[in-house]
Amino acid sequence: MTDATTKARWRAAILAAVLVTGGGGYWLGQRGGDATAPGAASDDSRKILYYYDPMFPNQKFDKPGKSPFMDMELMPKYADDGAADAAPGIIVDPGARQSLGMRVVAAEMGSLAATVDATGSIEFNQRDVAIVQARSGGYVERVYRLAPGDVIGAGAPIADVQLPEWGGAQTEYLSVKRLGRPDLTAAARQRLRLMGMPEAVIAEVDRSGRTGGRLTVRAPIGGVVQALNARAGVTLAPGQTLAEISGLGTVWLNAALPEAQAGLVQVGQRAAATLTAFPGESFGGRVVAILPTAAADSRTLTVRIELPNRSGRLRPGMFASVALGGDARPALLVPSEAVIRTGKRNVVMLEMGDGRYHPAEVATGREGGGKTEILDGLAAGEKVVASGQFLLDSEASLTGLAVRPLDAAR
Structure with missing residues (x-):
């Protein structure tokens, strides 16, 4: 992207932001007139305090002209900006609202489940492992045609031993x-x-x-032969391992969960896994364990989910996405796109009526289905801007409009 293109986009964004205020609309309408100096009066007797660059509002200038920071004209700051109306707020005329594509929705009570998305991989169920051993000393007469990695059924012969x-x-x-x-x-x-x-x-x-003393050793469970130590003619000691078998009736999905969401997951919680190998299918399971340590590099916890695998299609090593869902409960909801996250706090733009908007701080909770739970800062029925709110927030910051605190909505 060239510098000219970047500057053009900045100018377009600033122009759209200017449209939302009465002072900016006046400035656009009078741009063809003569510039006035600070302290003087404009054509409609509005007193100009100083000039500024909207991208650097803290820098003030005595005279109009080009901004030293951006390739654009400086804007006048009027003494009566924000004083024309008794109630504070940002005024947007109907034409500007349509141009900005602003959409307003009401905060309303609804039901939201605590759904958490995570990713992980399929692994063997380490609780479903069979170790086949020699119960007495002897030797191996015959080994059936098996190798590590073979899938066998319960009761399948492994070796003939003489004891x-x-x-x-x-x-x-x-x-x-x-x-x-x-x-x-x-x-x-x-x-x-x-x-x-x-x-x-x-x-x-x-x-x-x-x-x-001849015995045919058989597999106690069906599954995958992980190790096969039996060889024809080998002498056996009591307790010597002949084979190790991992069952496939159930598998584990070990998912990486960000530690910030650890409080949303509990043992016994239901889960739904999807795999790229089986598009359109969902495999249900439940959380059987949350491992006690966190990964230091990724700051994630391992959530162990047990999935039934009756068809044997879930193979260890496969990658999977999992949605961990909790019980739904009533909550005050707004569209997630309406929440402006600054890093220090969360803000929404309230519609105050008569084309007036005001920022309000909110405390957010769970998210899901494009909705965000509001824990504090809003009341049911209050209307918030769900589209175009970022320009309003920028203008509020530019004009120094105070954000409504959390306790003001109670």
């Missing part, structure tokens, strides 16, 4: 059983359980009367 200790214990159990001593039989059966022998294996020994 000699099981064979010896089963032989002792059958010998005790033949003695006909129920108490000793129960004790021997309990020993088999403590060795990690499944009930189905014990029942088969009871039924057939035969012993066997």
Whole structure:
């Protein structure tokens, strides 16, 4: 963008701002007349105090002419600016309102849910993990065709292992059983359980009367094989891990939430996630945890959301957006675009009637659906400017118009 273009846009913005006041409208109408010096009277006997550049209103000049800061004419400041009417405010004639496209709406009571938007990624549910171990010493006879990353179902075979200790214990159990001593039989059966022998294996020994230390190790849950340590011929120690499986029935969405919005989210709150992989679809879940530490670099908290994944389409690593919604409650609402945020305070431009406008400070709360909650500073039914308010705010600052404080609306 060239300097000439930038200057032209500044001139257009200042010209629009000048249109909103009575003094500016007069100046535009009398621009072709002779300039007057400070202290003198204009054609309609209005006394000129000084001249100024609207972009640098604190700098005063004794004579009219070109601004040393911008390529535009200096504007006169009249002694009776703002004194023509008893009530303070900025006056805008109907023609200027139409030119500026001003839109006025009334503050009204409504229902607003505490909706917070965040982004995150899908991860495995670390509470749904199965570790498959050898319950007794032995060795691996056979490993089924599996590899890390494979998706398997519950009960799928992983490996055939030979456990000699099981064979010896089963032989002792059958010998005790033949003695006909129920108490000793129960004790021997309990020993088999403590060795990690499944009930189905014990029942088969009871039924057939035969012993066997061979066992097919199966997946206790369906999911993704994260680790596979079983290899044919490998000697096993008691408690050695053969495989690790992560379930896919549910997944976690770890979303980054700005710490300024931490008070809007609670454990148990509902959430709706959307993914670019599935446009038009929404996946419902709930907040299961808010991690206790904040990221020092991004100043965000991690909100953990659990999502059902019955179809298995939500895959760890996918990027997702999530809307965290709370219960809706009554609130005084105005359009979000009507609120002017200066960094130190929030201001709206009130319509006072008869084409008069006045700035008012407000305290804001939640936002959602293009609406902002007003906690203080406005009453239901008061009208605010929702379009064109920035020019009015600039003119209010230029003329030194005091902002209505919060307690004045009570």
